[in-house]
Amino acid sequence: MVFLFKITSIEKPGFSFQAELDGQHTFADFHQCIQRVCRFSPDQLASFFVAGTNWGRQIEITQLDMGIAGSANYIMSKTHIKDLLNCEQQRLLYVFDFFQDRLFYIELMQISMGKNLLEPSVTAIFGDAPAQILEEDLQEQGYETQAQEERYDYGDLDDYTEIFGEMEDLMEGT
Numbered sequence: 001m002v003f004l005f006k007i008t009s010i011e012k013p014g015f016s017f018q019a020e021l022d023g024q025h026t027f028a029d030f031h032q033c034i035q036r037v038c039r040f041s042p043d044q045l046a047s048f049f050v051a052g053t054n055w056g057r058q059i060e061i062t063q064l065d066m067g068i069a070g071s072a073n074y075i076m077s078k079t080h081i082k083d084l085l086n087c088e089q090q091r092l093l094y095v096f097d098f099f100q101d102r103l104f105y106i107e108l109m110q111i112s113m114g115k116n117l118l119e120p121s122v123t124a125i126f127g128d129a130p131a132q133i134l135e136e137d138l139q140e141q142g143y144e145t146q147a148q149e150e151r152y153d154y155g156d157l158d159d160y161t162e163i164f165g166e167m168e169d170l171m172e173g174t
Contacts, residue, residue: 001022001023001082001112001113001115001116002021002116002117003081003082003108003110004018004019004020004109004112005018005021005109007034008106009105009130011102014127015127015130016124017125018122019122019123020117020123021033022116022118022120023080023081024081025080025120026076026077026078026080026081027061027074027076027077028076030048030120031046031063031094033120033122034096037125037129038129044096045063045064045098046063046095047061047062047098048060048061048095049092049093050092051091051093061074061079087108088108088109089107089108091108092108096132102134
């Protein structure tokens with residue numbers, strides 16, 4: 001069976017795409033498909049959530065095994081699409097930026113019985129995907145962002161030995 005999904009973003013209303021996946025594909029396959037379409041770096045964590053009718057998060061499908069025993073624990077590489085989705089109009093959320101809680105809305109548009117796919121396929125793409133990390137988005141809009149090392153002011157200390165030297169002097173005086 002083949003699942004047709006529509007993926008959208010409220011951040012970039014002109015961006016959407018459609019992807020087809022076989023029921024035997026895993027959520028890791030779906031994750032990689034989204035990553036390719038959006039040109040995201042694979043070094044960032046992401047999760048899927050099965051969502052309710054009002055887009056509330058119900059079941060999380062994680063990228064990493066959290067080692068939580070005794071509860072339903074779904075891992076992308078071990079969970080097949082057909083394991084959690086079984087009817088049209090079901091909804092998913094794909095969180096790609098946990099720090100800013102940025103995500104894509106995914107809706108299961110159609111299930112085609114009697115068909116199979118070897119690889120996930122993208123059937124349509126509209127617009128440009130949002131940046132994976134919010135700073136990139138700000139830079140594209142003309143805002144300047146500080147480099148990581150410029151964000152914190154450590155005063156006049158050049159290295160940690162100055163800190164430890166000062167601490168030793170304080171300890172000797174007591």
